[in-house]
Amino acid sequence: MQAEHQDMIDFLRRYPPFDALPVDALALAAANIEVSYFKAGSHILSFGQQVDAWYVIRSGAVEVYRRNGDLYNRLSAGGYFGQFGLLRESSVRFPVTALEDTLAWLIPAPVFHQLFTQYEAFADVVEVEDRTRLRHTVARSEDANELLTSRIDTLIGRKPVTIETSGTVREAAITMSTEGVSSLLVMNAGVPEGAMGNAARMAGMLTDRDLRTRVIAKGLSVDTPVSEIMTPELIYGEHHQMVFEAMLTMMRHNVHHLPVLRQGQPIGVISQSDILRYESQNSLFVVSRIFHANSVAELCALSGEVRTCFRRIVREDANSKMIGSAMAVIGRSFTQRLLELAEQQLGPPPVPYCFLALGSMARQEQLIVTDQDNALVLDNSFDPRRHDGWFLALATFVSDGLAACGYRYCNGGIMATTARWRQPLAVWERYFADWIGKPTPQTLLDSAIFFDLDGVWGNTEWAEHLSQSIAQQTRHNARFLACMARNALLRTPPLGFFKGFVMEPSGQHSRSINMKRRGTAPLADLIRVHALAIGSRARNSFERLQEIIEADILPHGRGQDLRDALEFISMVRIRHQALDLDAERQPDNNIEPENLSDFERKNLKDAFQILSNAQKFLKYRYQAGRIR
Numbered sequence: 001m002q003a004e005h006q007d008m009i010d011f012l013r014r015y016p017p018f019d020a021l022p023v024d025a026l027a028l029a030a031a032n033i034e035v036s037y038f039k040a041g042s043h044i045l046s047f048g049q050q051v052d053a054w055y056v057i058r059s060g061a062v063e064v065y066r067r068n069g070d071l072y073n074r075l076s077a078g079g080y081f082g083q084f085g086l087l088r089e090s091s092v093r094f095p096v097t098a099l100e101d102t103l104a105w106l107i108p109a110p111v112f113h114q115l116f117t118q119y120e121a122f123a124d125v126v127e128v129e130d131r132t133r134l135r136h137t138v139a140r141s142e143d144a145n146e147l148l149t150s151r152i153d154t155l156i157g158r159k160p161v162t163i164e165t166s167g168t169v170r171e172a173a174i175t176m177s178t179e180g181v182s183s184l185l186v187m188n189a190g191v192p193e194g195a196m197g198n199a200a201r202m203a204g205m206l207t208d209r210d211l212r213t214r215v216i217a218k219g220l221s222v223d224t225p226v227s228e229i230m231t232p233e234l235i236y237g238e239h240h241q242m243v244f245e246a247m248l249t250m251m252r253h254n255v256h257h258l259p260v261l262r263q264g265q266p267i268g269v270i271s272q273s274d275i276l277r278y279e280s281q282n283s284l285f286v287v288s289r290i291f292h293a294n295s296v297a298e299l300c301a302l303s304g305e306v307r308t309c310f311r312r313i314v315r316e317d318a319n320s321k322m323i324g325s326a327m328a329v330i331g332r333s334f335t336q337r338l339l340e341l342a343e344q345q346l347g348p349p350p351v352p353y354c355f356l357a358l359g360s361m362a363r364q365e366q367l368i369v370t371d372q373d374n375a376l377v378l379d380n381s382f383d384p385r386r387h388d389g390w391f392l393a394l395a396t397f398v399s400d401g402l403a404a405c406g407y408r409y410c411n412g413g414i415m416a417t418t419a420r421w422r423q424p425l426a427v428w429e430r431y432f433a434d435w436i437g438k439p440t441p442q443t444l445l446d447s448a449i450f451f452d453l454d455g456v457w458g459n460t461e462w463a464e465h466l467s468q469s470i471a472q473q474t475r476h477n478a479r480f481l482a483c484m485a486r487n488a489l490l491r492t493p494p495l496g497f498f499k500g501f502v503m504e505p506s507g508q509h510s511r512s513i514n515m516k517r518r519g520t521a522p523l524a525d526l527i528r529v530h531a532l533a534i535g536s537r538a539r540n541s542f543e544r545l546q547e548i549i550e551a552d553i554l555p556h557g558r559g560q561d562l563r564d565a566l567e568f569i570s571m572v573r574i575r576h577q578a579l580d581l582d583a584e585r586q587p588d589n590n591i592e593p594e595n596l597s598d599f600e601r602k603n604l605k606d607a608f609q610i611l612s613n614a615q616k617f618l619k620y621r622y623q624a625g626r627i628r
Contacts, residue, residue, distance in 0.1 A: 060102030156268030
């Protein structure tokens, strides 16, 4: 038996990462090896299967696949697999099949983890070094999700079925029945076919729901022109967009059919059922149910479904941008429906208004643990004595409704219920002019959240106007950017002098790390400063980063490093919130390092170091005379 162990040791030491181990570690591995044989064509590991050992190939060959079936790698003698599942204390992410008759040595999980923890060189080879390791981790997450890698034109099975505006309801119904479709694109009569790429050519859309609700339910004649019952304002997608983007468009606008254009010409129509082939979290259904709720009580009853939706998205390996966007759309939908219900109760508004979402909802980075941040922009004809009672009632109805649905009140009072944040457009213009033109660290600390804004209801063009004005005023504004940068450095990553984790010193969450306050928030803060410096109008941190990278204001490679760090820190935060929900605990942002896997700890240190370096560069760049 001892001779057999020596043969195993001699074999292992010929290959990395075993060549980095001392003899006693190799002996430990050899003493615990179990031998398995797999016939050619047999499945060794299946996606989702629990893995309890690390596989080393003694002879033969295997193929490793991505979850979508694409070949990821081929391995032969000395190759190894199964480590990613072990490191994440989870299930198999990369299915494995025997290409040839294969003899494999199985090293039990406890032995693998002991080697991984004790020997740094071994660990580095297993998961790839430093930033490359983190980048590999993020790339694997993105590659695993078809929502990000599939374009919406792959969902199109046929050319769009059309009818002209001069057509009748009867003709539309016959066409839909004959063609077996649930929607028709309505085209302007008299416009030549060659002009199909023109916006004027597409007049609107007609769906089977329109026939039910606008014709049959109202008793209209079947000879009614379709132009009278169609939906004239088209929401559409571009052929090159991803399935995920189409899903968010449909959720955001609460539509069931989405025309797809290529160079302005419709090439097909996709429906919710097409999206649901790729989207298993049912977030579309949650949004639909929100808009069908007829009271605050009915909306509150959906909070459990929101949590279930969040858990499903996380289990399906969606990335942080997808999760944050989906949850923000859900939060936005709650807000929009509450505003509709408020107007039904209060009557029409006395003057036009725009309801603003701020912070994480505006950035489309909202999670299950969140508070509400909002404001009201009112028409310049607003008279506080005559009108403010109505708008205070509106803000109170919405704020109380959001709180009842799980969106906590803002501790800092950044809500439309606060009179200061319920003002005419001219006052908001003055606010931003003062914050930008006469900045102080304190005023910008109080107002930073307003630089992430999105109009969700009413005259949303006012929100776009403010965003455009902000971009014009902040670009290259040295004093303003220096103040913003100084504030962005107030929250630091939780790394000590020797790169160990620094925990919260006291309170309910002592001995833990607040992943929002010490991770995602300072990343969002510094990305916002760079975005304002280049006049970006993007709101999402990942989209801002892309524009920052294109503007070439960061040292080479730093933008991608920041993207990887933001993704990984966000996903650790997200997964632990999902685990809290699974365990029926109240989710929060605090994580105890001992509850992290070795894999998470090593990659978190990499990510926090990237954040620390990025803050040092921010401090250097945004000084007088350094902004270009």
